[in-house]
Amino acid sequence: MATDLSFGAVPPYYREVYNILCPSQESKVDRDMFVKLLMKASLPKQTLSEIWDAVDNKQGYLTRNGLYKALALTALAQQGKSINEKLLETFSDQELPKPSLGDLSDLKSFSIQLRREKNPSVLGYTYGEIGRASCRERV
Numbered sequence: 001m002a003t004d005l006s007f008g009a010v011p012p013y014y015r016e017v018y019n020i021l022c023p024s025q026e027s028k029v030d031r032d033m034f035v036k037l038l039m040k041a042s043l044p045k046q047t048l049s050e051i052w053d054a055v056d057n058k059q060g061y062l063t064r065n066g067l068y069k070a071l072a073l074t075a076l077a078q079q080g081k082s083i084n085e086k087l088l089e090t091f092s093d094q095e096l097p098k099p100s101l102g103d104l105s106d107l108k109s110f111s112i113q114l115r116r117e118k119n120p121s122v123l124g125y126t127y128g129e130i131g132r133a134s135c136r137e138r139v
Helices: 012-021 031-039 045-055 064-078 085-091 105-118 127-138
Strands: none
Touching (some): 012 105, 031 045, 031 064, 045 064, 064 085
């Protein structure tokens, strides 16, 4: 696809989702994490499979660009449109559509849990979160 979705017409919501899925900016969206995200779209399994097929790089993870394409395709599918990357090219001068994914707070917890399971030596907390936890223990 000619359009690079990492920049330009990417809505802030896409970046918010990316930051939840990849808080360390590791640039790889885990497949399990992505599946959990897609399930929040309340689309038929066949449609979700078509979205995955459209963005899958066959490496077990998605890039940020792949995630953004998936979010756009999800939004279009929720509008009743077919899964077709060519539709994304019509948004070159405007903001991509925002999918309806409900509350994302459970994804942050799942993201931390998944990273701990896959890499137990990494806690998955930011410095600020550790500092807040430390302050709570003192009280």
